[in-house]
Amino acid sequence: MPREINFVAERRKIISKTQLRDRLWFKWASWALGVTGLIVVATVVVFVVLTYQSNQVKAEEETIRSQITSNQNNEAALVVYVRKLAALTQVYQDRQDKNNIISYFASILGVRATIVGITFDQINKLLQFQIQSDNIFSLRQVLDVLNSDDVKAKYPTVSFSKLTRDDTAKYNLTVSVPIR
Numbered sequence: 272m273p274r275e276i277n278f279v280a281e282r283r284k285i286i287s288k289t290q291l292r293d294r295l296w297f298k299w300a301s302w303a304l305g306v307t308g309l310i311v312v313a314t315v316v317v318f319v320v321l322t323y324q325s326n327q328v329k330a331e332e333e334t335i336r337s338q339i340t341s342n343q344n345n346e347a348a349l350v351v352y353v354r355k356l357a358a359l360t361q362v363y364q365d366r367q368d369k370n371n372i373i374s375y376f377a378s379i380l381g382v383r384a385t386i387v388g389i390t391f392d393q394i395n396k397l398l399q400f401q402i403q404s405d406n407i408f409s410l411r412q413v414l415d416v417l418n419s420d421d422v423k424a425k426y427p428t429v430s431f432s433k434l435t436r437d438d439t440a441k442y443n444l445t446v447s448v449p450i451r
Contacts, residue, residue: 384409397449410444
Protein backbone atom coordinates (compact mmCIF):
# COMPACT_ATOMS: atom_id res chain seq x y z
CA MET A 272 0.00 0.00 0.00
CA PRO A 273 2.58 2.60 0.75
CA ARG A 274 3.68 2.24 -2.71
CA GLU A 275 0.52 3.37 -4.28
CA ILE A 276 0.01 6.31 -2.06
CA ASN A 277 3.37 7.97 -2.62
CA PHE A 278 3.03 9.12 -6.22
CA VAL A 279 5.37 12.00 -5.66
CA ALA A 280 8.26 9.79 -4.58
CA GLU A 281 7.81 7.65 -7.69
CA ARG A 282 7.68 10.71 -9.83
CA ARG A 283 10.79 12.11 -8.18
CA LYS A 284 12.67 8.89 -8.92
CA ILE A 285 11.71 9.09 -12.60
CA ILE A 286 12.62 12.79 -12.74
CA SER A 287 15.97 12.22 -11.01
CA LYS A 288 16.80 9.36 -13.47
CA THR A 289 15.86 11.67 -16.33
CA GLN A 290 17.95 14.47 -14.85
CA LEU A 291 20.95 12.15 -14.47
CA ARG A 292 20.54 10.98 -18.04
CA ASP A 293 20.15 14.61 -19.23
CA ARG A 294 23.24 15.63 -17.28
CA LEU A 295 25.19 12.79 -18.92
CA TRP A 296 23.94 13.86 -22.37
CA PHE A 297 24.76 17.46 -21.58
CA LYS A 298 28.26 16.46 -20.49
CA TRP A 299 28.83 14.50 -23.74
CA ALA A 300 27.33 17.29 -25.85
CA SER A 301 29.58 19.83 -24.10
CA TRP A 302 32.62 17.68 -24.84
CA ALA A 303 31.58 17.24 -28.46
CA LEU A 304 30.92 20.98 -28.82
CA GLY A 305 34.31 21.77 -27.24
CA VAL A 306 36.17 19.35 -29.53
CA THR A 307 34.29 20.71 -32.57
CA GLY A 308 35.12 24.25 -31.49
CA LEU A 309 38.81 23.34 -31.13
CA ILE A 310 38.78 21.76 -34.59
CA VAL A 311 37.15 24.88 -36.06
CA VAL A 312 39.67 27.16 -34.31
CA ALA A 313 42.60 24.97 -35.42
CA THR A 314 41.28 24.97 -38.99
CA VAL A 315 40.95 28.76 -38.99
CA VAL A 316 44.47 29.14 -37.56
CA VAL A 317 45.93 26.76 -40.17
CA PHE A 318 44.05 28.61 -42.94
CA VAL A 319 45.37 31.99 -41.74
CA VAL A 320 48.94 30.68 -41.46
CA LEU A 321 48.82 29.07 -44.91
CA THR A 322 47.31 32.22 -46.43
CA TYR A 323 50.06 34.31 -44.86
CA GLN A 324 52.76 31.96 -46.19
CA SER A 325 51.14 31.91 -49.62
CA ASN A 326 51.16 35.70 -49.71
CA GLN A 327 54.82 35.73 -48.71
CA VAL A 328 55.67 33.26 -51.49
CA LYS A 329 53.74 35.36 -54.03
CA ALA A 330 55.54 38.52 -52.89
CA GLU A 331 58.91 36.76 -53.16
CA GLU A 332 57.96 35.45 -56.60
CA GLU A 333 57.09 38.97 -57.76
CA THR A 334 60.41 40.26 -56.41
CA ILE A 335 62.33 37.56 -58.24
CA ARG A 336 60.35 38.16 -61.44
CA SER A 337 61.13 41.87 -61.29
CA GLN A 338 64.83 41.10 -60.76
CA ILE A 339 64.82 38.75 -63.73
CA THR A 340 63.03 41.32 -65.86
CA SER A 341 65.44 44.06 -64.83
CA ASN A 342 68.42 41.81 -65.71
CA GLN A 343 66.94 40.83 -69.07
CA ASN A 344 68.38 43.89 -70.84
CA ASN A 345 71.80 43.26 -69.30
CA GLU A 346 71.71 39.63 -70.43
CA ALA A 347 70.70 40.64 -73.96
CA ALA A 348 73.53 43.17 -74.08
CA LEU A 349 75.96 40.55 -72.78
CA VAL A 350 74.87 38.04 -75.43
CA VAL A 351 75.36 40.67 -78.14
CA TYR A 352 78.75 41.55 -76.68
CA VAL A 353 79.84 37.91 -76.61
CA ARG A 354 78.75 37.42 -80.23
CA LYS A 355 80.60 40.55 -81.31
CA LEU A 356 83.67 39.41 -79.41
CA ALA A 357 83.50 35.99 -81.07
CA ALA A 358 83.17 37.64 -84.50
CA LEU A 359 86.09 39.97 -83.79
CA THR A 360 88.16 37.05 -82.56
CA GLN A 361 87.44 35.19 -85.80
CA VAL A 362 88.29 38.27 -87.88
CA TYR A 363 91.52 38.72 -85.95
CA GLN A 364 92.38 35.03 -86.35
CA ASP A 365 91.68 35.21 -90.10
CA ARG A 366 93.82 38.33 -90.32
CA GLN A 367 96.63 36.63 -88.46
CA ASP A 368 96.36 33.59 -90.74
CA LYS A 369 96.45 35.85 -93.83
CA ASN A 370 99.53 37.66 -92.50
CA ASN A 371 101.25 34.34 -91.80
CA ILE A 372 100.47 33.04 -95.28
CA ILE A 373 101.66 36.23 -97.00
CA SER A 374 104.84 36.34 -94.88
CA TYR A 375 105.57 32.69 -95.58
CA PHE A 376 105.15 32.98 -99.35
CA ALA A 377 107.04 36.29 -99.48
CA SER A 378 109.95 34.67 -97.65
CA ILE A 379 110.10 31.56 -99.83
CA LEU A 380 109.74 33.50 -103.08
CA GLY A 381 112.50 35.90 -102.16
CA VAL A 382 113.71 38.05 -105.06
CA ARG A 383 112.36 35.69 -107.73
CA ALA A 384 108.86 37.21 -107.58
CA THR A 385 106.91 40.03 -106.01
CA ILE A 386 103.46 39.89 -104.48
CA VAL A 387 101.50 42.59 -106.31
CA GLY A 388 97.88 42.03 -105.27
CA ILE A 389 95.93 40.35 -102.52
CA THR A 390 92.23 39.45 -102.35
CA PHE A 391 90.31 37.55 -99.70
CA ASP A 392 87.01 35.71 -100.21
CA GLN A 393 85.34 35.94 -96.81
CA ILE A 394 82.62 33.41 -97.64
CA ASN A 395 84.93 30.65 -98.85
CA LYS A 396 87.85 31.71 -96.60
CA LEU A 397 90.12 31.78 -99.62
CA LEU A 398 93.17 34.03 -99.81
CA GLN A 399 94.32 34.82 -103.34
CA PHE A 400 97.43 36.78 -104.15
CA GLN A 401 99.06 37.67 -107.43
CA ILE A 402 102.76 37.25 -107.85
CA GLN A 403 104.78 38.84 -110.59
CA SER A 404 108.10 37.66 -111.92
CA ASP A 405 110.33 39.55 -114.31
CA ASN A 406 111.10 36.72 -116.75
CA ILE A 407 110.30 33.14 -117.59
CA PHE A 408 113.34 31.84 -115.70
CA SER A 409 112.31 33.38 -112.40
CA LEU A 410 108.75 32.19 -113.05
CA ARG A 411 110.05 28.65 -113.47
CA GLN A 412 111.92 28.95 -110.14
CA VAL A 413 108.76 30.30 -108.49
CA LEU A 414 106.73 27.36 -109.79
CA ASP A 415 109.38 24.95 -108.55
CA VAL A 416 109.27 26.54 -105.10
CA LEU A 417 105.47 26.52 -105.03
CA ASN A 418 105.35 22.86 -106.04
CA SER A 419 108.00 21.84 -103.49
CA ASP A 420 107.29 19.31 -100.77
CA ASP A 421 107.80 21.91 -98.05
CA VAL A 422 105.02 24.12 -99.42
CA LYS A 423 102.74 21.11 -100.05
CA ALA A 424 103.34 19.91 -96.48
CA LYS A 425 102.46 23.27 -94.98
CA TYR A 426 99.63 24.19 -97.41
CA PRO A 427 98.41 21.00 -99.12
CA THR A 428 95.53 22.72 -100.93
CA VAL A 429 97.51 25.56 -102.50
CA SER A 430 96.54 26.07 -106.13
CA PHE A 431 97.64 28.26 -109.04
CA SER A 432 95.59 29.91 -111.75
CA LYS A 433 95.55 32.77 -114.24
CA LEU A 434 99.06 32.69 -115.58
CA THR A 435 99.37 35.76 -117.79
CA ARG A 436 102.05 37.84 -119.45
CA ASP A 437 101.55 41.60 -119.49
CA ASP A 438 102.75 44.24 -121.96
CA THR A 439 105.99 44.78 -120.05
CA ALA A 440 106.95 41.09 -120.48
CA LYS A 441 106.33 40.28 -116.83
CA TYR A 442 104.53 37.10 -115.80
CA ASN A 443 101.61 37.19 -113.37
CA LEU A 444 100.33 34.15 -111.49
CA THR A 445 97.43 33.92 -109.05
CA VAL A 446 97.99 31.68 -106.02
CA SER A 447 94.98 30.53 -103.95
CA VAL A 448 95.37 29.35 -100.36
CA PRO A 449 92.36 28.35 -98.23
CA ILE A 450 92.44 29.60 -94.65
CA ARG A 451 91.54 27.02 -92.03
